[in-house]
Amino acid sequence: MARILVTGSAQGIGRQTAADLVGLGHEVVVHGRDDARGRAALDAVPGAAGVVVGDLSSLASTRALAQSAGAYDVVVHNAGVGGDGKRETTVDGLSRIFQVNVLAPYVLTALLPAPQRAIYLSSGLQASGRLDLDDPQWERRRWDGMQAYCDSKLxxxxxxxxxxxxxxxxxxxxxDPGWIRTAMGGRGAPGSPEEGADTQVWLATSDEPAAVASGRYLKGRREQQPNPAARDERLQDRLVELCARLSGVAPAA
Known part of the structure; x- marks a missing residue:
């Protein structure tokens, strides 16, 4: 039995992931951004071992969450926001999409005890990402919410x-969980929440050789080729350096 944290588990793919992991007999801790969402996550996932609360659009709240959440065998970084509408900023003055989708998982990665397995939810839209680390908050460019979302998934x-x-x-x-029928994906999406959660549950629990290989981008349990920029080690390092500077949290040693 593994101890597993699933962020953003009050609804959608996160809720399904948590429920499936509970069904397999694992000790699953769910997450909500506030007390009400935390209670909703617990109610939605009968058998969950507990809940942690933290607003990932706040650096202070994300740091507090990481410092109080404890240790896990597996962390599923599921929480995320979409790119519709106008540019929104957080209490920290950062782009909400960047802070929730990128900076928060970085902070949790840096501050939580290192798990045996870590799973980061991306999207097929990462293929259209054009990550500009000179203007990651879209302060100089004309706002394009969909592009900002694609960039965050890259x-x-x-x-x-x-x-x-x-x-x-x-x-x-x-x-890449696929285009899934959730509040974000919409009613017209072709995939079910069960399909959207399947690869994460497999990566979190299976001992098959294909499930314990590291450093890949997957869809439907199969390795895919990501945006070529994803393999750029210099760009990886620059992103982490940026996240460390913005958050004031050094990368995990």
Whole structure:
């Protein structure tokens, strides 16, 4: 039995991932951004071992979450926000998409005890990412919410591959869950939540050789070729350096 944290598990793919892991007999801790969402996550995942609360759009709250959450065998970095609408900034003055989708998983990666396995939720839209680390907050460019989202999902792959390269004790991978019927994906999406959660659950629990290989981008349990930029080790390092500077949190040793 593994102890597993699933962020953003009050609804959608995160909720399904947590529920499936509980169904397999694992000790699963769910997450919500505030007390109400935390209670919703617990209610939605009967059998969950506990809940942690932390607003990933706040650096202070994310740091507090990491410092109080404890240790896990597996961390599934599932939480994320979409790119519709106008540019929103957080209490820290950062782009909400970048902070929730990229900076928060970086901070949790840096501050939580290193797990045996780490899974970072990306998207097929990472293929359209054009990550500009000279303007990651879209302060100089004309705002394009969809492009900002694509960029953030590319950054998640970069982060997963950086962890795989720099932390050999952690099996780290990025996953495209597919276009799934959730609040973010919409009712017209072709995939079910069960399909969206399948690869993460497999990576979190299976001892098959294909499930314990590190440094990959997967969809449907199969390795895919990510955006070529994702394999750029210099870009990986620059992203981590940027996240460390923005958050004030040094990378895990």
């Amino acid at each position: 950054a998640d792959v970069l982060l997963a591959l950086w962890v795989a390269r720099r932390s050999p004790g952690t099996v780290s991978n990025a996953v």
